Amino acid sequence: MNWLSLAAINLTLCIATGAFAAHGLKARLSVEQMAWWQTAVGYHTTHALGLLAIGILLRFSPSLSPSLPAAGLNTSALLLQLGIVIFSGSLYAMALGAPRWFGAITPIGGLAFMAGWLWLAWAVSK
Structure with missing residues (x-):
């Protein structure tokens, strides 16, 4: 997988979703829905930057550290991307009117985020 390209796409989506909320949804969403949307954008952005960092590590790690395991990276x-889809995706969906119970899957995305960062810590410690 080309994580640099996927990071760039995700970061573009972060800008688009943030601008969409500020200019297209602000008058239509409740305060609570806007808070969900902003939380989704924040986590989406943070973890898209994580994908960018991993993509850079994969691109340049052979010259920096031949022992850095690409499989771990x-x-x-993959876990960070899964977290973006589940965590941010569920919040975006709820803000746009999905049933509130849809938020029950949001913590699964949070667990994927945590697992992704822990996996990264393990991968770079080798």
Whole structure:
């Protein structure tokens, strides 16, 4: 997987979703829905930057550290991307009117984020 490209796409989506909320949704969303949306954008952005960092590590790690395990970095990136889809995706959906029970899957995305960062810590400690 080309994590640099996926990071760039995610970061573009972060800008688009933030601007969409500020200019297109602000008058339509409740304060609570806007808070969900902003939380989604914040976590989306943070973890898209994490994907960017992992992509850079994968691109340049052979010259920096031949022992850095690419499989561990790829697993970490996959978990961060999964977290973006589940955590931020569920909050975006709820803000747009999905049933409130939809938020029950949000913590699964949070667990994927934590697992991704821990996996990264393990991968770079080798």
